């Protein structure tokens with residue numbers, strides 16, 4: 001492939017930067033959550049396992065091929081590597097994947113309830129945020145469940161009794177979706193606490209998605 005070492009360095013730096021963002025934006029705590037970016041058809045960079053986000057340096061970020069073999073970096077990849085790889089294999093257009101334990105969205109994951117479009121920003125993810133079947137963390141089975149829930153078009157899913165997974169064209173986009181999911185989950189939670197939120201109809205979601213597409217171009 002044409003990727004140069006410098007491009008790898010930039011992408012691995014992005015993994016460090018957005019990893020620290022997960023903490024600053026209250027999307028995860030401690031070493032929870034993980035994130036990755038596609039480098040080329042056969043390789044991704046993914047956050048390393050067990051290092052506090054504040055301490056991760058670009059050279060610590062493992063580069064892994066689609067079979068899960070580490071080709072660069074001395075530290076083991078995130079234990080959720082199988083889930084990340086499953087998404088990249090199934091969705092060739094995906095360039096970045098973010099997994100969080102953000103608290104409001106994870107509340108709905110623990111209820112096994114999809115997050116409906118009670119706020120227009122949910123259109124960042126599709127018509128709702130679906131929920132996977134429950135599968136044990138860090139297994140290939142969790143990856144299969146996530147891919148099933150994402151289907152061909154969703155950019156986010158709740159991992160039942162666990163957290164959130166987002167996937168989009170770039171790591172930056174997937175990170176934005178993770179923020180939007182948490183924001184919409186919080187609004188939906190708050191609205192449900194004092195009343196019954198109105199859910200936007202599908203045709204409005206379609207219109208909003210079209211607006212987002214044209215905004216992104």
Ligand SMILES: [Zn+2]
Pocket residue numbers: 032033099100101137162163
């Ligand atoms: Zn997790």
